[in-house]
Amino acid sequence: MKTAYIFPGQGSQFPGMAEHLYNENTEARAMFDKANEILGFDITEIMFRGTAEQLKQTDVTQPAIFLHSVILAKCLPDFNPDMVAGHSLGEFSALVAAGALDFEDGLRLVATRAKAMQKACELQPGTMAAVLMLASEKIEEICEEINSDGNGVVVAANYNCEGQVVISGSREAVELACTKCKEAGARRALPLPVGGAFHSPLMEPARIELAKGIERTTFHTPICPVYQNITASPTTDTEVIKTNLLAQLTSPVKWTQTVRNMAADGADSFIEVGPGKVLQGLTSKTAGPEVTISGIE
Secondary structure (H helix, E strand, C coil): CCCEEEEEECCCCCCCCCCCCCCCCHHHHHHHHHHHHHHHCCCHHHHHHHHHHHCCHHHHHHHHHHHHHHHHHHHCCCCCCEEEECCCCCCHHHHHHHCCHHHHHHHHHHHHHHHHHHHHHHHHCCCCEEEEECCCCHHHHHHHHHCCCCCCEEEEEEEEECEEEEEEEEEEEEEHHHHHHHHHCCCEEEEECCCCCCCCHHHHHHHHHHHHHHHCCCCCCCCCCCCCCCCCCEEHHHHHHHHHHHHHHHHHEEEEHHHHHHHCCEEEEEEEECCHHHHHHHHHHCCCCCCCCEEEE
16 A cells, blocks of 8 residues: 655635644644745735635745645644655645745745746736647647647646646637637637746746746655656666756646556555645545545645
8 A cells, every 4th residue: 555645836826724733732833934934925924814715826825825835734643755746836736845945945935836837927918728628739730730830839737637738828828729619629728827837948947047946955765756847767876866846837737647657656645745635636626436535634
């Protein structure tokens, strides 16, 4: 029996998130207080008493989800993973939980990433859309066709589960891809309420900014294999982890492939650590009926 701990990404935030941890656990309270100090603003006030709108701001959202997931994992008495993975932002949570990054360093990198992504969105506005029930190969083909025709930039950005792929890029290219995907038989192609083209080449300015932070940071050998978004494969090699973590910003999140590989490597229990239940839903559509899927908030 092997247990895989999985960590959610952006979109799982909600008002009041993680307040129970702060109120009930002295170790958690100390970590939240340290986070306020590192970030230079009172993120706990926004997490516990802020509005949904305030929590949507990228420079708040990403550290908030990271803190909820990581502090929760640190407070679990029996946290002993056989493998870990995180969806997009969640990969940073997974790395801290597995000991590859110190808490403070992980938080600083997440804050740097969030600010750099926000800046990249302002430099090159873009968007994303979810394509349902169309083969990923066909979606990739449509994206390549649009790119080669010079109609902007669009790529497959998130392979979330069977029948759900998110595309990302410039607005006009994403709109055109949605139309072509529906013509090719997609059940739906839904624009997402996001402010940028995450996991696409339009995030290159953010990747350059994040590279400086990663180079300054010390990474440690994790306590278990980390399945990274860009490869969907396990590693404990710190240099590989750093390279993949940086490339993630402009590359697709291979979540479907990650879950398949974890299951193939013996994971029969998947536990989502952090806010929401998004990954439990995605994982259940890929891992198969023989595994158990649960969550801890």
